[in-house]
Each structure stands twice: as C-alpha cells, then as structure tokens.
Amino acid sequence: xxxxxxVSKSYQGAQxxxxxxxxxxxxxxxxxxxxxxxxxxxxxxxLLVLIAGMLRPSQGEIIVDQQxxxxxSAERKARFRARNIGFVFQMFHLVPYLNVVENVTxxxxxxxxxxxxxxxxxxxLGMDEKAKSLPAELSAGExxxxxxxxxxxxxxxxxxxxEPTGNLDPxxxxxxxxxxxxxxRQGGTVVVASHNDLADSFANRVVxxxxxxxxxxxxxxxxxxxxxxxxxxxx
Amino acid sequence: MRTLxxxxxxxxxxxVNFLLSLLAVITAVALFVVFVTTGESYRNExxxxxxxxxxxxxxIPKQTRMDQFWSVGFSEFTMPEEYxxxxxxxxxxxxxxxxxxxxxxxxxxxxRVVLTGVLPEVMPPGRNQPPIMFGVNRGEVYVGSEVARxxxxxxxxxxxxxxxxxxxxxxxxxxGSSDDIKIFGHLEDVQTLLALSGRINEIRALECLCLIxxxxxxxDARSLxxxxxxxxxxxxxxxxxKGIADVRxxxxxxxxxxxxxxxxxxxxxxxxxxxILSMLNVRERHNEIGILRxxxxxxxxxxxxxxxxxxxxxxxxxxxxxxxxxxxxxEFGPEIFSLxxxxxxxxxxxxxxxxxxxxxxxxxxxxxxMVSAVTWDPVRTLSDE
Ligand SMILES: Nc1ncnc2c1ncn2[C@@H]1O[C@H](COP(=O)(O)OP(=O)(O)OP(=O)(O)O)[C@@H](O)[C@H]1O
Ligand SMILES: [Mg+2]
Numbered sequence: 001x002x003x004x005x006x007v008s009k010s011y012q013g014a015q016x017x018x019x020x021x022x023x024x025x026x027x028x029x030x031x032x033x034x035x036x037x038x039x040x041x042x043x044x045x046x047l048l049v050l051i052a053g054m055l056r057p058s059q060g061e062i063i064v065d066q067q068x069x070x071x072x073s074a075e076r077k078a079r080f081r082a083r084n085i086g087f088v089f090q091m092f093h094l095v096p097y098l099n100v101v102e103n104v105t106x107x108x109x110x111x112x113x114x115x116x117x118x119x120x121x122x123x124x125l126g127m128d129e130k131a132k133s134l135p136a137e138l139s140a141g142e143x144x145x146x147x148x149x150x151x152x153x154x155x156x157x158x159x160x161x162x163e164p165t166g167n168l169d170p171x172x173x174x175x176x177x178x179x180x181x182x183x184x185r186q187g188g189t190v191v192v193a194s195h196n197d198l199a200d201s202f203a204n205r206v207v208x209x210x211x212x213x214x215x216x217x218x219x220x221x222x223x224x225x226x227x228x229x230x231x232x233x234x235x
Numbered sequence: 236m237r238t239l240x241x242x243x244x245x246x247x248x249x250x251v252n253f254l255l256s257l258l259a260v261i262t263a264v265a266l267f268v269v270f271v272t273t274g275e276s277y278r279n280e281x282x283x284x285x286x287x288x289x290x291x292x293x294x295i296p297k298q299t300r301m302d303q304f305w306s307v308g309f310s311e312f313t314m315p316e317e318y319x320x321x322x323x324x325x326x327x328x329x330x331x332x333x334x335x336x337x338x339x340x341x342x343x344x345x346x347r348v349v350l351t352g353v354l355p356e357v358m359p360p361g362r363n364q365p366p367i368m369f370g371v372n373r374g375e376v377y378v379g380s381e382v383a384r385x386x387x388x389x390x391x392x393x394x395x396x397x398x399x400x401x402x403x404x405x406x407x408x409x410x411g412s413s414d415d416i417k418i419f420g421h422l423e424d425v426q427t428l429l430a431l432s433g434r435i436n437e438i439r440a441l442e443c444l445c446l447i448x449x450x451x452x453x454x455d456a457r458s459l460x461x462x463x464x465x466x467x468x469x470x471x472x473x474x475x476x477k478g479i480a481d482v483r484x485x486x487x488x489x490x491x492x493x494x495x496x497x498x499x500x501x502x503x504x505x506x507x508x509x510x511i512l513s514m515l516n517v518r519e520r521h522n523e524i525g526i527l528r529x530x531x532x533x534x535x536x537x538x539x540x541x542x543x544x545x546x547x548x549x550x551x552x553x554x555x556x557x558x559x560x561x562x563x564x565x566e567f568g569p570e571i572f573s574l575x576x577x578x579x580x581x582x583x584x585x586x587x588x589x590x591x592x593x594x595x596x597x598x599x600x601x602x603x604x605m606v607s608a609v610t611w612d613p614v615r616t617l618s619d620e
Contacts, residue, residue, distance in 0.1 A: 054528055055612075075533045082531020093526045097248030098241075106241075107530040150530065 038209030086151025141172025264556025352425025549594030
C-alpha cells in the first residue's frame with residue numbers, strides 16, 4: 001500500500017539543516033496497523049506528512065497505492081489525499097467556526113456534502129448529541145472523535161494519525177484507538193505515530209524511529225494481544 | 236462544503252477583524268467619493284464662473300496688426316457695423332450689452348485727439364440693465380479731461396470738429412487712461428465726419444460672455460467663441476482678455492493638485508491597513524490552512540477562501556462607503572470648499588466604479604497575505620503545539 005524507498009527529508013531551519021529522516025526504507029501493507037514510535041524529534045510527524053504528500057522528500061521515492069507521489073502535481077496530490085487518506089492530529093485541528101457535523105463534512109470532497117453519512121458516523125462514535133456544537137464547546141475526547149469522523153468520512157484507504165491520544169484521558173484514548181482499529185479490521189491501512197503504549201496493543205507492526213532512522217521493526221503475530229513485550233506491554 | 240459557505244462562516248466567526256477591514260474599505264471609498272464629488276462640483280462651478288464673468292471679449296478687424304493695435308489702442312482698419320447685430324443675434328450665448336465703436340486719431344489745432352464714435356448699446360433680448368457705457372446723442376460730444384483742459388472747453392459750449400459743429404454735453408473727469416484724450420460722439424456722426432459710413436473698428440462684450448449651460452462636459456469657451464464668431468464675422472478677429480477666470484482656474488489647479496496627492500495617500504493607507512488585517516487573519520488561520528491541506532484542499536481552494544473574503548469586503552464596502560461619502564460630500568462639502576450647495580451633485584457612475592474597484596482593491600491588498608497562506612507549510616501547524 002505504502003512504500004518508502006530510501007526517503008530522506010531535511011529541513012532548512014534557523015540553525016542550518018536538520019535531517020529529520022535519513023534514508024528510510026519501509027513497506028506498509030494494505031492490512032497493516034503500524035505504530036511509529038520514537039523520541040521527540042525522531043521524525044514521526046515528518047514521515048506521516050511525507051506519506052500524505054503534503055511535503056516532498058529531499059531524496060527518495062514514496063509510492064502510495066501504486067502511484068509515485070513525485071510524479072503527481074500538487075493539485076493532483078491534494079485530490080489524491082482527499083480521496084484516499086484520512087488524517088488525525090494530536091491537537092485535533094478542528095475548524096473553530098464550524099460545528100461538529102460541518103467539520104466532518106468539510107472533508108467531503110467539496111461537492112457532495114453527505115450530512116447523513118456524517119451523522120451516521122458521529123452516531124457510531126457516540127457524538128450524535130454534539131452534532132451542532134462548536135469545537136470550543138467540546139471536551140478533548142469529543143474533539144478527537146470528531147476528528148476521527150472527519151478522517152473516515154470519505155472512506156479512505158489509509159488513515160494517518162499523529163499522536164491521536166496525546167491529549168486524551170485513558171478512556172478517550174482507548175475509544176479513539178478502537179475506532180481506528182475498527183477501520184483497520186474493515187480493511188483500512190492505519191499508520192499511527194504514538195508514544196502511547198496502548199496503541200501498540202492494536203498494532204500488527206511497530207516501527208521504531210530514532211534520529212531519522214528506523215532502528216527496529218517488530219511484527220506482532222496477533223494484534224491486540226497484550227502478551228508480547230513489543231506489541232502491547234511496556235516497551 | 237462549498238467554499239463560499241466556508242467564507243461566510245469564517246467572517247461571522249471572526250467578526251472583529253472583518254468589521255475593522257470593512258471600516259478601512261468604507262473609509263477609503265467614502266473619502267474617495269468625497270474628493271471626486273467635491274472636485275467635480277468645484278470644477279463645474281469654476282467653469283460656470285469662468286464662463287460667467289471671466290472673459291472680456293473684443294472683436295477687431297481681421298487685418299489688424301497686433302503691434303499696431305496694442306501700441307495705438309485701436310485698429311487702423313474697419314469692419315461692417317452690422318457685425319454687432321449679427322453677434323447679438325448669435326444663439327447659444329447670453330451676452331451683456333455689446334458696444335460698437337469707431338475710433339480714429341485726428342489733428343485738432345495741431346494737437347492729436349482720438350475721435351470715438353459710440354453706438355448706443357445693443358441689449359440682449361429680454362435683458363434690462365443699466366448701460367455699461369454711456370451713450371452719446373447725435374450732434375453732441377463728450378470730451379476727455381485732457382482735451383477739455385488743453386482747448387479750454389467747458390460743458391455747454393460748442394466746438395468745431397472737422398468742419399462740423401457739436402454741442403459739448405459733458406467734460407469727462409480724468410480717468411488716467413487714453414480716454415482722457417478722446418472725444419466721444421454718436422457713431423453715425425463720427426462715421427460721417429470720417430467718411431466711413433456703416434463701418435466700425437471694434438465690438439466689445441464687456442464683463443461677460445456667458446455660454447448658456449450646455450450638455451457638453453468640458454466646454455472651452457475660448458475656442459468655441461472663436462470658432463463661432465469667426466464663422467459669422469469673417470472680417471473679425473476675436474481677442475479674449477484674461478481675468479478673474481484665470482485666478483479661479485489657478486485655484487482649481489491647486490485644489491486638483493491637493494486631491495492628486497491626497498487620494499493616493501488614502502488609498503495606500505487603507506490598502507496597508509487592509510493588508511495588515513488580512514495578514515492577522517492569515518496568522519490566526521494557520522491551523523485551519525493546515526487542516527484544509529491535510530484533508531485535501533489544494534492551493535487554489537485555499538487562495539479562494541482569502542480572495543472570496545476580500546471580494547466580499549469590497550462588495551460590502553463600496554456601497555456603504557459611497558453612501559457615507561455621498562452624505563459627507565453633500566452635507567459638509569459646500570461649506571468646506573465654499574461651493575454653492577446646488578453645485579454639489581452625487582455622480583452615480585462612481586458607485587458603479589466603486590463596486591468594481593473596491594473588490595479589486597481589497598483583493599490586491601490581500602494578495603501578499605494570501606500568498607503567505609497558500610505557501611504556509613502545513614507541517615508546521617500540524618507538528619507544533
Ligand atoms: N518545518 C521545520 N523546519 C525545520 N525543522 C523541522 C521542521 N519540522 C520538523 N523539523 C525538525 O525535524 C526533526 C523531526 O521532527 P518531527 O516533527 O518529524 O519529529 P517527531 O518525531 O514528530 O517529534 P514529536 O514526537 O516531538 O512530535 C526535528 O528535529 C524537528 O526539529
Ligand atoms: Mg510529531
């Protein structure tokens with residue numbers, strides 16, 4: 001589903017160049033629920049953003065659903081992203097002037113605003129009562145559930161989540177992860193950057209990043225088994 | 236979701252920024268309208284005044300050499316007396332009484348005097364006003380002060396001119412001009428004396444050559460008068476004397492100079508404030524831009540969000556500013572620019588122009604912030620905090 005071929009990314013910052021990713025090779029299958037782990041600054045967010053085609057790699061090639069991102073125009077990438085990728089962020093990033101339903105339908109590809117579909121999805125996420133609320137009126141967990149609904153509204157092939165549980169209480173965190181897991185079980189590909197050990201228990205692969213390099217990949221035989229040390233327990 | 240709906244929701248959410256920007260647009264449009272309206276009215280009024288009392292017009296025979304004319308004070312050639320009636324009958328002009336004169340220097344007892352024949356003033360139809368120049372009856376003369384002094388002439392006496400006798404009705408008081416050496420008589424008497432029957436050598440429209448209000452916007456009284464008069468008075472030559480009109484014209488030029496300076500300053504100032512406000516708006520929306528990109532909005536759509544906002548700003552600001560500016564111009568303009576209130580007119584074509592120009596203007600003012608929004612690196616939004 002997703003292939004990275006010796007992908008590097010460096011940023012030109014105030015203090016010179018920062019190498020965020022250094023010659024990464026990674027294959028993520030359609031049936032994968034991948035958790036990216038690593039200390040702060042190890043390049044997790046950068047990796048997700050590159051997969052989403054929102055940034056160009058400095059070197060290397062990224063292939064998503066058999067299409068080389070480097071060969072797509074910016075507009076085409078935007079369309080591709082809208083259709084195939086759902087995004088969930090740590091800070092929720094809801095549009096402050098749109099209510100819950102509107103935030104969800106915002107992603108609905110410009111034209112067909114499928115409010116009914118959005119409502120059904122919100123229903124499933126236990127958000128039906130808050131459908132008309134503005135983000136400022138929601139709890140953190142509710143915000144993130146809204147963000148998950150937004151990520152899923154277009155029935156994407158891939159959901160990328162960057163620290164989706166970083167600001168949530170354990171109960172909400174579990175809820176959000178289980179929604180992502182549902183999506184995975186229905187055939188979606190999930191890539192989650194997370195410090196949360198809980199995430200590992202849903203993963204079938206854990207990729208360990210450090211200073212822009214992959215330092216370990218663990219395959220978890222059975223997702224959600226909390227037996228394994230790397231895929232569920234405390235790493 | 237439709238982009239326009241998004242734009243409206245955002246405007247409602249961040250009202251303060253929008254209202255402040257709107258205020259800047261309204262102010263710019265209003266001031267612009269005030270300036271163009273008063274400027275236009277001022278120009279109209281100036282034109283009226285210019286036409287009303289500016290021009291002293293003289294018509295002399297065509298062959299006259301100007302060096303001779305200005306050194307002597309009158310032409311050595313003549314033209315038909317009938318010209319004064321042709322001029323009086325010319326339509327489109329509202330003129331003051333026309334005077335026709337025939338002048339010639341003659342020797343009287345070894346002394347040069349200027350014999351001046353005056354036609355009783357030709358009055359414009361329907362006008363009743365005291366004559367500007369005196370009229371002299373047949374058989375009578377008025378003598379200039381210098382002539383009276385030298386020849387020791389007294390009022391009521393008789394004098395002989397070129398073999399004919401005249402009654403001296405009046406000895407004029409000194410004027411300090413060439414009139415002092417003139418002897419004024421009735422035009423026909425002078426024509427007879429000089430054997431120039433039916434001839435004159437000057438027509439004057441004193442004080443006024445008023446063009447009747449015409450639909451034409453920029454009437455050049457000068458060229459119009461010259462063209463029309465040249466046509467009906469083929470042997471005549473038109474001389475227009477400058478006067479008050481020129482002073483007024485200068486005032487107008489000065490005022491337009493100020494406007495020429497003020498209008499760009501206003502436009503730059505309000506453009507800058509709109510630019511700054513939309514820059515703040517973009518700052519506030521970095522998050523949102525990141526989200527929109529992440530969920531698949533392209534640069535074009537994001538640009539449209541900001542452009543749409545700018546255009547709405549302009550479309551709202553134009554009529555509101557026009558109303559405000561129109562009100563201010565009509566209410567305070569006459570006093571500030573010392574114009575007659577009636578001269579102040581609101582030109583609706585400016586409204587149309589403002590509705591076109593204001594959105595273009597706000598779009599341009601928003602351009603740099605918009606570019607910064609479009610090129611904003613979404614990763615920075617998504618990764619920080
Ligand atoms: N826009 C940018 N300009 C310059 N440097 C950047 C930029 N974005 C990221 N970096 C740098 O690249 C490196 C990787 O950053 P990234 O955000 O991918 O790490 P991360 O693993 O997501 O960290 P965290 O766990 O704190 O979110 C860091 O050193 C960061 O400072
Ligand atoms: Mg990160």
